[in-house]
Every structure is written in C-alpha cells, then in structure tokens.
Amino acid sequence: MPEKVLTINKLSKSFGALPVLKEISLEVEKGEVVGIIGPSGSGKSTLLRCATMLETMDSGTLTYGDLTVCLEGCYADKPVLRAARNRFGLVFQNFNLFPHYSVLKNITDAPLCVQKRDRDEVMQLAHSLLAKMGLSGRENAYPCQLSGGQQQRVSIVRALMMKPEILFFDEPTSALDPELTGEILKVIRQLAEEDMTMVIVTHEINFAHDVADRIIFMADGLIVEEGLAHDLVNAPSNDRTRAFLSNIMK
C-alpha cells in the first residue's frame, strides 16, 4: 500500500457564522501531485491554510504520516505540532521572502537556526538548489533586487531547504506577469518529475492538467468533483465543474 503523507478527514471551518469548509476529506500519497481548482471563495486557500496550520480547523482530523496534528478538532501538544511543521513546506502567492535577508540567508537561516543542521551540508544544498533553479550568482542579492519570478523561485528553494515531505503551493503564479508564470511552472514541473509530493492551488487549469496526477474541484467549501487530471479537465461529470471550466477556458 502506498504511503500516505497527508490525510485530512472531515475538516470543517467557519469564519464566524460563515462556513468556508464543510467536512472536507483528502488524502495525498507519497510522490503524488494534487491540483486544487475552483472559483474564488470556494475555500481552496483556507484548506491549504488549515493544512499548514496557519488557520485552526473547527473539527475534523489532520494527519501527517504518523503525526496526528488534530484529532476531531483537538490539536496535539506543541512538540507534535513542531514536528509536523517540519514535514511540509508552503510557497505563498506573495512569496513572503524576508526583505532584510540576502537570498542565501533567506534560504539557509531556518535550516541552520531552527533545524540546527550542519552548516556545510546546508550550504552545499543551498548552492545546488540555487543552481538548479537558475539562481547561481544571486546568493548575495536582496529580494527587492530580484524579479517576481526569481523571488518566487527563491521562496521555492527556501521551502525545499527544509527537506519537506510535502510541498504546498498557494496560487504560486497569481502575483506574477504571464511572462514570468512560465518559469515558475517549469520549476514545479521539474519537481513533479523528481517525485516531489505536492498540493497546488492554482488558476492555471492547463498547468494543473499537465502536472497534477489528480485534480480536486472545490466550490462553496465542498469538494464537488475529484478525479484523474485528464478526466476531470476533459470530461467533467459535475455541472458546476463543467460551468467553471468552460468559463475559464473561454
């Protein structure tokens, strides 16, 4: 049986009286790439924020491998939460790089000061990842000196430096010019080829179709449809999915 990296069971979340997620269940296997699509306000980002513990869920269960972060709405103790944070990485829509740190410091500070890893190993990994992302020679640049695409690549490297088992992307290209979108999609595609486990919230349907194994279509806090990427995009069975896809394919 394939190893489950992430298991979400019946996750619900409300903002005040407004329910944004209604009993969402989702499993992600090792090496799998899951795309999440859906209209704005459908709860995709909130789902990602609950999974990355930036938002607390009201009820349901959240598990990373053998670590149960939240069991039916009850969060585990701090050491468990800390250990779970080590299992995933998150790439933000707005990059959220630290502006006062150089590229190298941005990507090495947490591995050194939080994970307390060996300096040589961290530096070696940093340089090899930067080279892989086409950022060699920019080690000492500050985020403000980089293009949006470069900043997003740095933030992907920053997440990878933590050696996550699963990487979440929250609309990684939404803050970028169409011109720069391509370079980020290329990087994510490359990671998919290396069997990185990823969950990607995106508006780029074609990209989701290409890179994801499975696509989830969300609307109104529910998973409306879920299936193999090819099937869901080309032959959606649900009316809402069909309406959404035909709207954005126009």
Added chain:
Amino acid sequence: MDYQIMLTELLKGLLVSVEIFVLTLVFSLPLGLIIALGRMSGNCIIRNIFRVYISIMRGTPLMLQLLVCFFGPYYIFNVHLSSEYRFIAVILAFSLNYAAYFAEIYRGGIESIAVGQYEAARVLGYSQGQTFFKIIMPQVVKRIIPAITNEVITLVKDTSLAFSLSVLEMFTIAKQISSAHTTMIPFVVAGVFYYIFNFVVAFGMGRLEKRLNYYR
C-alpha cells in the same frame, strides 16, 4: 565677565546634558518596546493599563512629571532622599516619558509589518521569539528610524527642562551666569551648543538610516 570661565562652565553643563540624553535613551528605548508589547497584548486588562499609561505620559507636561518624580517620594510616602536623587529623578521622569512616545512609534512600526512575514516564519518553524527578534524587529527598526530621529532631537532640547529641578545642566548654568552678569551671551552660546549637539545627532541618525538602506 571672564569668557574662558563661562565657556568652561557651559561645557561642564553640556556634559551633564549629554549624560541626561544618553541615560534617557539607554532606559527609554528598551522600556518603550516593553510598553509597546503591553499596549498590543491580547489581554484586554494589560492592554488598557498600558493605554492609560501612554495617555497620561503624553497628556501631561514633562516638567510636571519631573516635579512629581522629584517631590513625589517626599509628599506621598514621606521618604527623605539624598541630594543625588535630584539627578535620578530627572532620568526617571525623562525615561518614563520618552518610553511612552517610543512605545507608540514601535507599535506603529510593528503593526506595519505584513502578516505574511509572520506566516512565512511560522511555516519555517521559527519560534515566536526568533520571529520577533530576527524577522520582525530588524524591519521595524528600519521603518521607524525617521520617527525616532524626531523624538531624539526633541530630547536634546528637552534636557533643558532639568532646569526645573535645578540640575546643573547647560541651560541651568546659562541662566545662572546670565543673571549674575546681566548678559545674554551665555544663552547665545548655549543655543549654539544645543544646535551643534543636534546637528551631530541628526548626522548620526542620517548615517544609520543610510546604513539600513541596503534593501527596500
């Protein structure tokens, strides 16, 4: 009037002014941060205590606060303090007062940092302390330097308020010499000294601002 003596006396006074200035900054800058954190506390009682503190410190004259700090222990608690307490009262009043202003500057700076910075730090596993001191504060410092410069320059001039407790700083001495010799000159010289003092302070702060300008 012997100008040599006048200059020496004024320079001695300037030294005391500088002392008040430096000690006030040493105490009020960290204290301001603590007050700012209290003012932003999630606990509404703590938050309101600090809100009231800031309100009082900003809403009453510094000179009055000086007098309260100096005479308070005697009138309220009937404690007799030595004459050295005069200088301590000055530092106490200045520090408590300036900390309130600095607290509001810190708060403005801290609240201006995008929530995404906290979230990025959290996902990367930084502790709350690490997030605050490594990620947030360095960005805050850069943003608040112009506002801090304003206060620091005001502080240079405010040191003359120690006059109200007869501490022998530059203004008090200028006033004494002026009365004794019926002349304006000590005031003019003191004015020049204050100006030079502030010129140096502004220059230093400008340099600091430039040094922090390595990123946008």
